[in-house]
Amino acid sequence: MNRRIWASLSLIGVVAMLLTACGPTPTPQEVKVTVPVPVEVTRVITPAPTAPVGPYEHLARAKAGEFAGTKVTIFGVYTGEDANRFSAALVPFEQATGIDVEFEGSADFETLIIVRAEAGNPPDIAQFSQPGLVKKFAEDGKLVPLDTFMNMDQLKKDYIQSWLDLATFNGHLYGIFYRAATKSIVWYPTPQFQEAGYAIPKTWDELVALMDKMVANGHTPWCIPAEHGGGTGWVITDWVEDVLLRTAPPEIYDQWVKHEIPFNHPEIEEAMGYVAQIMFNEKYVYGGRQGILTTFVGQTAELFPTETEGPRCWMMKQAGWIPAFFPEGKKAGVDASFFYFPPIEEKYGKPVLGGGDPIGMFNDRPEVRAVMEYLATPEGAEVWVKTGGFISPNRSVPLEWYTNEMDRLQGEILKNADVFRFDASDMMPPEVGTGTFWKGMVDWLAGRKDTKTVLQEIEASWPK
Amino acid sequence: MDITYRRAIWQWGGSLLLTVVAFFVLRWCFQFIRNDESPRLLAALVALAVGVLGIWLVYWLSNQWISSIPFTSLREALTPLVFIAPAFLLLGTYLLYPALNTIYISFFDARSKNFVGLANYRFVFTDSDVHIAFRNNAMWMVIVTSVAVSAGLLIAVLVNRIRLESIAKSFIFLPMAISAVGASVIWRFVYAWQPPGRPQIGLLNAVVTALGGDPVAWYLYPPWNNLALMAIMIWMVTGFCMTIFSAAVKNVPDELVEAARIDGAKEFQVFFYVTIPYIRGVIITVSTTVLIMVLKVFDIVYVMTRGHYDTQVIANRMYLEMYRFAHFGRGSALAVLLFLAIVPAMIVNLRNLRRVETER
Numbered sequence: 001m002n003r004r005i006w007a008s009l010s011l012i013g014v015v016a017m018l019l020t021a022c023g024p025t026p027t028p029q030e031v032k033v034t035v036p037v038p039v040e041v042t043r044v045i046t047p048a049p050t051a052p053v054g055p056y057e058h059l060a061r062a063k064a065g066e067f068a069g070t071k072v073t074i075f076g077v078y079t080g081e082d083a084n085r086f087s088a089a090l091v092p093f094e095q096a097t098g099i100d101v102e103f104e105g106s107a108d109f110e111t112l113i114i115v116r117a118e119a120g121n122p123p124d125i126a127q128f129s130q131p132g133l134v135k136k137f138a139e140d141g142k143l144v145p146l147d148t149f150m151n152m153d154q155l156k157k158d159y160i161q162s163w164l165d166l167a168t169f170n171g172h173l174y175g176i177f178y179r180a181a182t183k184s185i186v187w188y189p190t191p192q193f194q195e196a197g198y199a200i201p202k203t204w205d206e207l208v209a210l211m212d213k214m215v216a217n218g219h220t221p222w223c224i225p226a227e228h229g230g231g232t233g234w235v236i237t238d239w240v241e242d243v244l245l246r247t248a249p250p251e252i253y254d255q256w257v258k259h260e261i262p263f264n265h266p267e268i269e270e271a272m273g274y275v276a277q278i279m280f281n282e283k284y285v286y287g288g289r290q291g292i293l294t295t296f297v298g299q300t301a302e303l304f305p306t307e308t309e310g311p312r313c314w315m316m317k318q319a320g321w322i323p324a325f326f327p328e329g330k331k332a333g334v335d336a337s338f339f340y341f342p343p344i345e346e347k348y349g350k351p352v353l354g355g356g357d358p359i360g361m362f363n364d365r366p367e368v369r370a371v372m373e374y375l376a377t378p379e380g381a382e383v384w385v386k387t388g389g390f391i392s393p394n395r396s397v398p399l400e401w402y403t404n405e406m407d408r409l410q411g412e413i414l415k416n417a418d419v420f421r422f423d424a425s426d427m428m429p430p431e432v433g434t435g436t437f438w439k440g441m442v443d444w445l446a447g448r449k450d451t452k453t454v455l456q457e458i459e460a461s462w463p464k
Numbered sequence: 465m466d467i468t469y470r471r472a473i474w475q476w477g478g479s480l481l482l483t484v485v486a487f488f489v490l491r492w493c494f495q496f497i498r499n500d501e502s503p504r505l506l507a508a509l510v511a512l513a514v515g516v517l518g519i520w521l522v523y524w525l526s527n528q529w530i531s532s533i534p535f536t537s538l539r540e541a542l543t544p545l546v547f548i549a550p551a552f553l554l555l556g557t558y559l560l561y562p563a564l565n566t567i568y569i570s571f572f573d574a575r576s577k578n579f580v581g582l583a584n585y586r587f588v589f590t591d592s593d594v595h596i597a598f599r600n601n602a603m604w605m606v607i608v609t610s611v612a613v614s615a616g617l618l619i620a621v622l623v624n625r626i627r628l629e630s631i632a633k634s635f636i637f638l639p640m641a642i643s644a645v646g647a648s649v650i651w652r653f654v655y656a657w658q659p660p661g662r663p664q665i666g667l668l669n670a671v672v673t674a675l676g677g678d679p680v681a682w683y684l685y686p687p688w689n690n691l692a693l694m695a696i697m698i699w700m701v702t703g704f705c706m707t708i709f710s711a712a713v714k715n716v717p718d719e720l721v722e723a724a725r726i727d728g729a730k731e732f733q734v735f736f737y738v739t740i741p742y743i744r745g746v747i748i749t750v751s752t753t754v755l756i757m758v759l760k761v762f763d764i765v766y767v768m769t770r771g772h773y774d775t776q777v778i779a780n781r782m783y784l785e786m787y788r789f790a791h792f793g794r795g796s797a798l799a800v801l802l803f804l805a806i807v808p809a810m811i812v813n814l815r816n817l818r819r820v821e822t823e824r
Binding site: 110111114115136140229230232233286287288290291293294429430431434435439442443446448457463 | 574575592593656657658659681684685686766767770771772773774784787788789790791
């Protein structure tokens, strides 16, 4: 009898051990980034000023050493090289304040942040890739309104109103845009382009003429790699949005985003017509529509010549981050450069479609406030701007900081834009923006549904 | 009399004191584990100690309390309940409560705030993408289960006769050791597509072009792309079926087979009239287990197509609703339907298990 009790007790013990062993392990998908700080980065670090000054209260107090020894966690979408560079941009802050800022990035950020916020275990700061989630958490009351403690006058000086508006919900500011991107650019292999005698198109007609000239030369004009796992579809929605800004007034675009006009408004159908003119033409696109749907977004090798052949395609419309995916040894500005995606109807000027990464705050502690303020200053972007591959929406970031031509040119395009609009699919409700809109475009391109049907289905899916 | 009386008091007092001490110690330990500041390794060790010793302590203490009850009948009635309670608590917290809560929030809106009645179910039954998911799940259920189970059985019977049995079985079992995500990544390479005239890096298209055909984008075109995805699951599950069938086939008494042969039965007759009836219970168990695995299919679709091109399945759609669209109501409604679909398979499985056990 006694022995049986002991046996059952030890069995219980083993089960308990198994249970607890399952307990405290960290979420497996999160990738912890160790930061090898590049040597050149440490050189640009300016020593902390001895007397705490500056427009932001908590940042000044932090620099005076008030919060030394505390820890702030940031969770976000930056992974790989981006994560290293973001962490490097935080190093001057850590050195000046003694606050330990820990960044974790995950490709599954958008899933994990919902889980963590719902479980009551959010990071101090979240680095988002679009305003949609900021809106959700702001409305759920999980994010801290930034206008309660930040110097709004300074913010208004540093950022144009549209960036602030994008992160303002119910009259409060919930996010700071840390990184900007322009999507209205077309990459091309510079030396080969010149050799072949191709001129950079300034208008849509010139673009079409250029494409036909390429086809006549036996070249394939476009590579449109769009396969991105569950994200497949956004490359095509970007095309539609970029064209829409060129064929319709920006007000239509805004109304379309807010669903004040139906999703299948005739203007949208017209924009898709322009996109189809390129994408549905097997001669214009490398691999045709199958190529678009099965080639990974970051596949850029076809744009460059190999030892045996020239470029397999001559243009790729993709945002400013694409050089990170260039093959080994190919450099932006040398092997490939970009031109502005030409306007279609003259009266709508030079519109720019872009995106940006907002940063929001979940936990309100003074040291967290200091980090938020640091990231809102030009100083917070300095290291990354100087290492390259980064465009700051902060107006006070001097253009000289950009060490490469590519970044500066994008900064200029952003500055010279007649109209700047945020990626529409990122602003729509997620069940449309990342759901039916993506899926609809994929179905449309796969030839399963015609333009009218697809637009109608997306319209029907809009949450009431 | 006096002595037993005093002992009872000591026992009571001791138990009471120990219970209070145990409560505070355990509470402190939980706070220590939960605290983000405490060192990870130490927290893990404390968790381990609490898990083993703490549970033991709880059982020991409750045993103390129970055994101090003077009425024998009450004591004997309570003892099993006390010992079974923790298991029920765990099951309740991690299984029953989430299940009931899922059903509950399936009647609420996206953020689980307002009651919406059957609206989520109405959506689920009218949305065309979900219809495709239902259709695909049914297809997966029929095709994967039947192919995997029959292939597993066939291989088990065949390899039973050869000398290199264990090596052959190892190779077929190997995919089982790979995670579904890993397997899907491998198959992505098998199905990879390059434009005609380019070197094909995908195995299947390399074969197709070598034979003079045009490369095919395998997972782009319905309904065949569904079969391409099912092939992955079949590849993974067949090994599992084979292993269990192999053990069952070896269990068929030689006397029975010999007797059938003497009576003039041919190989096929032995297989269909002796082996299969003898291992019927195992076949039902394996089939229902595979069926449940198939109904829950998620990772393969998530990695390969994430439901584009008419390859949607219920679990993937549920994931999209929960985590991409943050619509907890619809996600839960889909979860409930998936649960309802699995229940019959589970009942058959359990019944069969019970029958096999009573037969023993």
